[in-house]
Amino acid sequence: MRLSFVGFAWRNVWRRRLRTALTLCGIGMGIGAFVALVGFSRSFEHAWLEMYENAGTDLAVVQKTFLNTSVDQSIAPVLQRIPQIAIAAPMIINMMAVTPEVNTLVYGWQANTFEFSALNILQGRRFRDGQQEVMLGELLAGSLNKKVGDTIDLQGGSFTVVGIFRSGSALEAGAIIMPLDQMQSLSGMSGKVTAFHIQLKPAPSGVSPDQWRQQAEDAVASALPGLRAVPAAERAANNQLVILAHAAAWGTSLIALLVAALGIANTMAMSVFERTKEIGVLRAMGWSRRRVMTLILIEAAALGVAGGVVGVALGWGALHILAMLPQTASIVSSTLPLRTLLDGLVMAILVGVAAGSIPAWRGAQLSPVEALRHE
Amino acid sequence: MSDQTTTPLSEFLLEARDLKKSYDNGAIEALRGVSLGIAAGDFLAITGPSGSGKSTLLHLLGGLDLATEGTVLFRGQPVGKSQNGVAAIDIDTYRARWAGFIFQSFHLLPALNALENVQVPMLGTGSHRRDREERARALLVELGLENRLSQYPNQLSAGERQRVAIARSLVNNPAVLLADEPTGNLDSVNSAKILELLAQIQERHGTTLIMVTHDLNIAATAHRHVAMRDGRICN
Numbered sequence: 001m002r003l004s005f006v007g008f009a010w011r012n013v014w015r016r017r018l019r020t021a022l023t024l025c026g027i028g029m030g031i032g033a034f035v036a037l038v039g040f041s042r043s044f045e046h047a048w049l050e051m052y053e054n055a056g057t058d059l060a061v062v063q064k065t066f067l068n069t070s071v072d073q074s075i076a077p078v079l080q081r082i083p084q085i086a087i088a089a090p091m092i093i094n095m096m097a098v099t100p101e102v103n104t105l106v107y108g109w110q111a112n113t114f115e116f117s118a119l120n121i122l123q124g125r126r127f128r129d130g131q132q133e134v135m136l137g138e139l140l141a142g143s144l145n146k147k148v149g150d151t152i153d154l155q156g157g158s159f160t161v162v163g164i165f166r167s168g169s170a171l172e173a174g175a176i177i178m179p180l181d182q183m184q185s186l187s188g189m190s191g192k193v194t195a196f197h198i199q200l201k202p203a204p205s206g207v208s209p210d211q212w213r214q215q216a217e218d219a220v221a222s223a224l225p226g227l228r229a230v231p232a233a234e235r236a237a238n239n240q241l242v243i244l245a246h247a248a249a250w251g252t253s254l255i256a257l258l259v260a261a262l263g264i265a266n267t268m269a270m271s272v273f274e275r276t277k278e279i280g281v282l283r284a285m286g287w288s289r290r291r292v293m294t295l296i297l298i299e300a301a302a303l304g305v306a307g308g309v310v311g312v313a314l315g316w317g318a319l320h321i322l323a324m325l326p327q328t329a330s331i332v333s334s335t336l337p338l339r340t341l342l343d344g345l346v347m348a349i350l351v352g353v354a355a356g357s358i359p360a361w362r363g364a365q366l367s368p369v370e371a372l373r374h375e
Numbered sequence: 376m377s378d379q380t381t382t383p384l385s386e387f388l389l390e391a392r393d394l395k396k397s398y399d400n401g402a403i404e405a406l407r408g409v410s411l412g413i414a415a416g417d418f419l420a421i422t423g424p425s426g427s428g429k430s431t432l433l434h435l436l437g438g439l440d441l442a443t444e445g446t447v448l449f450r451g452q453p454v455g456k457s458q459n460g461v462a463a464i465d466i467d468t469y470r471a472r473w474a475g476f477i478f479q480s481f482h483l484l485p486a487l488n489a490l491e492n493v494q495v496p497m498l499g500t501g502s503h504r505r506d507r508e509e510r511a512r513a514l515l516v517e518l519g520l521e522n523r524l525s526q527y528p529n530q531l532s533a534g535e536r537q538r539v540a541i542a543r544s545l546v547n548n549p550a551v552l553l554a555d556e557p558t559g560n561l562d563s564v565n566s567a568k569i570l571e572l573l574a575q576i577q578e579r580h581g582t583t584l585i586m587v588t589h590d591l592n593i594a595a596t597a598h599r600h601v602a603m604r605d606g607r608i609c610n
Contacts, residue, residue, distance in 0.1 A: 286471020
């Protein structure tokens, strides 16, 4: 029965159980939306990075400023002459509605690209350049119910499924890969590619990998004005789809968090109003304005923390469900990154404290005599 | 601040000097110049009809409010507002360390049990949690509530609630105990017990006791009696 300051604050919060529970639901929904949406967009970014890393891509050569880039395929020999570059593989990436229900990423690769090294062909074989052939990730093959030898209609053309593959990257496991020339033809990008994926030669002794990569980036910028070579991590983060996903996730989350903040502000304002007389008693006992304000802020922060825990659990559950749905399984990992979890909890505390600050200030301004007279 | 000194301005423990208190920009005058000296260990009763200003005077003496004009001096130091270059005691510190309040309606916190209620004034004073609990327990035992420590206010009788409130007022060892109609919500039996208790505390702890009451019989138990009317002392 020892009373602590924080224990006292928590006791006050828990007095109105129903109201507190409803407020926690509101905060939980807001933080849950934040965790699920931001977690989703970060999973998406992580999947891109994983794809580059698994394939051994060190750099991507893209246009300097455009996010949705288009690069002449004819620069391939220029890239190959740069001393740091071992392989420069042209590629196209796009999204396609394979059926009205299933949208998928489609990659255009050359048959001899190093990027196949990250794939494990489960059935069939690799496609041949110049042929109307495709390979399907196992997730997509499963959801479309396609096997090797079946055909698939893409943009009015009939393509034969020649291989089913497994990939560590969710972005490939649910994707279509087809010959680069076929992809150029289908998407009207004759002679153009989205990017060149670069594998660097090993750094010579005395040069660190970072220095070696920087030299390659400088060489590309100097040989090809208007283009730049970006590290795989940056390419993953600045991918147009990733940027859109981040923007949508943060925008939606902020609205949800605003609603949660209003919930806390309302609860705390009601709580301060109802406890006006008690605040007067505390002031009469010698509690300073600052201590009263701290108490109310701790109560608001406690609501935030508890709501944050509920929200993280809800968000984690939502990510699990998204990771199981065929439409999203290919790009969502059920693993909740620690950073997202911490962001969610910190966000919850900040929302709690911010929302509680005005009621706390108002509570602290009460004169003891006036507060004690309050009915 | 450099010209401020700490030379005591009064030989009393607590002194009111020409206290005036008005509300609504002077439209209502609750106190119209009250001067009063209270020595250490004194037991003073303040009586008067409703609206006479007795509670307002108690609030100013206890640092619950500041006077519109005039000064309250505690051990020769002004409370809340510095005066004649003498630094003031912070009003929150004064209430926390030197003044203890007992209210007619007890004002216990409903979310806390008896033992926890008594610890509230000690929260944030830098005392250890264990010391807080021991001090609160000792006071409640002294006031005969050893079997009611874990009861919440709504589980206590009115007399028990007032005893918990008295324990709470004493927990920081105040020099002055200010009681505003402490028996106003009690039956005659419990009133007598509480008054006896307050007298015992006043003697045992040497605490200065200032009690506001409208009951002249209760006032008669005090060492000194001040009657008020229309915001002034009238005896």
